[in-house]
């Protein structure tokens with residue numbers, strides 16, 4: 001059985017992936033934050049992405065790295081620099097030095113967030129980041145490309161949409177991905193025999209997708225879930241798109257300058273309510289990260305998340 005290192009495993013996507021990957025792989029989980037509910041087949045190693053020695057320790061002896069650690073939304077540049085640029089470099093470099101070839105990158109739709117919502121884009125488009133966070137993801141893709149071509153590493157970049165048990169608004173109808181589809185995509189990235197440098201989109205089988213995900217399909221990805229099952233309820237409670245950048249561009253609220261108001265498009269579920277769950281299989285409970293009910297124009301979730 002292969003051993004996977006998952007960095008940032010205490011976070012949201014790690015929490016979705018762990019039960020899905022259980023039994024398929026030995027999971028070495030690392031994070032700067034503790035993980036206390038370890039399951040059989042899982043081990044935990046505390047590590048700071050900012051410390052190369054830590055990353056050399058945790059990447060030693062694994063078959064593949066699933067790199068989820070870092071800052072998962074817009075932030076000031078210093079924070080992005082440390083977590084997503086220095087931290088990413090340390091992790092990739094540590095994997096290379098330890099001879100770990102297969103490396104999965106959690107990049108983001110925000111690497112291409114300034115494409116318009118009325119456009120369909122594939123994995124070959126030139127990056128158009130919508131934030132400092134998006135720029136860090138473009139950096140990750142570029143550094144990973146260097147390591148593929150110069151050092152022969154096997155790189156699988158997943159431009160993830162939004163991982164959740166259900167899409168929460170109109171925008172997420174385009175970019176949602178369920179936990180089990182995310183796990184399937186990771187499995188493709190780990191198992192495909194012929195990866196040098198690939199970019200795929202991390203979305204479920206969404207009718208309203210902005211992404212042509214034929215590259216993922218070519219590599220064997222067959223998503224099981226569809227956002228359309230949630231569309232009626234979401235569209236009923238969502239106002240039509242307006243003229244704000246957040247309505248026009250794929251990156252949503254990330255496309256607004258600081259202080260800008262967020263799109264009506266991204267109207268979230270009314271406080272205290274959970275979206276209806278109608279996927280083919282009972283939706284997994286979202287890892288506990290609460291969105292405080294706020295009256296302000298941007299929710300905490302929107303600042304931090306896809």
Ligand SMILES: NC(=O)c1ccc[n+]([C@@H]2O[C@H](COP(=O)([O-])OP(=O)(O)OC[C@H]3O[C@@H](n4cnc5c(N)ncnc54)[C@H](O)[C@@H]3O)[C@@H](O)[C@H]2O)c1
Pocket residue numbers: 007008009010011012013014030031032033047048049050067068069070071072073083087106107108109159160161162163164305306
């Ligand atoms: N959640 C999504 O829908 C989504 C969408 C697009 C891209 N992504 C990307 O996927 C990855 C995982 O996302 P997530 O939602 O699980 O994020 P998250 O914020 O929930 O988890 C990130 C984890 O990284 C850890 N971390 C941060 N700085 C660290 C450091 N210096 N050393 C060690 N660990 C550190 C945090 O403790 C946290 O547990 C991120 O890179 C994010 O940018 C996520």
